[in-house]
Amino acid sequence: GFGGFSEDGSEYVIAMNESKVTPAPWSNVIANPMFGSVISESGQAYTWYENAHEYRLTPWDNDPVSDRSGEAFYLRDEESGHVWSPTPLPARGRGHYLTRHGFGYSVFEHREGGIDSQLTMLVAKDAPVKLFLLTLTNTSGRTRKLSTTGYAELILGDLRQKSAMHVVTRVATPPGGCGIFATNHYTSSGSPRTAFFGVTGVHCSVTGDRREFIGRNGSLAAPAVL
Numbered sequence: 001g002f003g004g005f006s007e008d009g010s011e012y013v014i015a016m017n018e019s020k021v022t023p024a025p026w027s028n029v030i031a032n033p034m035f036g037s038v039i040s041e042s043g044q045a046y047t048w049y050e051n052a053h054e055y056r057l058t059p060w061d062n063d064p065v066s067d068r069s070g071e072a073f074y075l076r077d078e079e080s081g082h083v084w085s086p087t088p089l090p091a092r093g094r095g096h097y098l099t100r101h102g103f104g105y106s107v108f109e110h111r112e113g114g115i116d117s118q119l120t121m122l123v124a125k126d127a128p129v130k131l132f133l134l135t136l137t138n139t140s141g142r143t144r145k146l147s148t149t150g151y152a153e154l155i156l157g158d159l160r161q162k163s164a165m166h167v168v169t170r171v172a173t174p175p176g177g178c179g180i181f182a183t184n185h186y187t188s189s190g191s192p193r194t195a196f197f198g199v200t201g202v203h204c205s206v207t208g209d210r211r212e213f214i215g216r217n218g219s220l221a222a223p224a225v226l
Helices: 160-166 210-214
Strands: 004-005 011-016 029-033 037-038 045-049 071-077 097-102 103-111 115-123 130-138 148-153 166-172 177-184 195-201
Touching: 029 097, 029 115, 045 071, 071 115, 071 130, 103 177, 130 148, 148 195, 160 166
Parallel strands: none
Antiparallel strands: 004 011, 011 097, 029 037, 037 045, 071 148, 097 103, 103 115, 115 130, 166 177, 177 195
């Protein structure tokens, strides 16, 4: 009653709304020989490099009920202040979500207040890079002002409790975009490596302060920055 394979068998399609969710995370594993990610039907994910246990870029949480994640995306109507996610979690919007797990990618589709969103997550075939492709279509019949925000809780190790105090972030300024670099200089998995999280577009800003983003005792369901 939640979904099934597409007619050609290339995708597993899952349909959900506020009252219809899967009994446990139904996940897609996307990886190349050195880098990969696990993505649930709700868009919750964790990502690793070389070893899925010893060198996680974002945290893995062994809790199938809450399906928590260290990666999140948000859309915000800058006129009304309404916030929702293009994926069912962490900030569920109104109405239906459609998740399509394919071989090497997952797609999340949703319509909220006259804005159609399609978020595709995939891993590069031969590079340690995870890509997020977001397409927005305005079907409301009027001009809209929207912002999109991404969040990554970078741990660069096996457990956040052991590495959080050692991760150093700094602003990156690539041409035509902005981003953030992160390095854990106190790692047991070899020489320090640098992770990055970037976005295309010149109108963007970044922060490496988790409390500034989420808020004191806050959650990713309603981050303070939004």
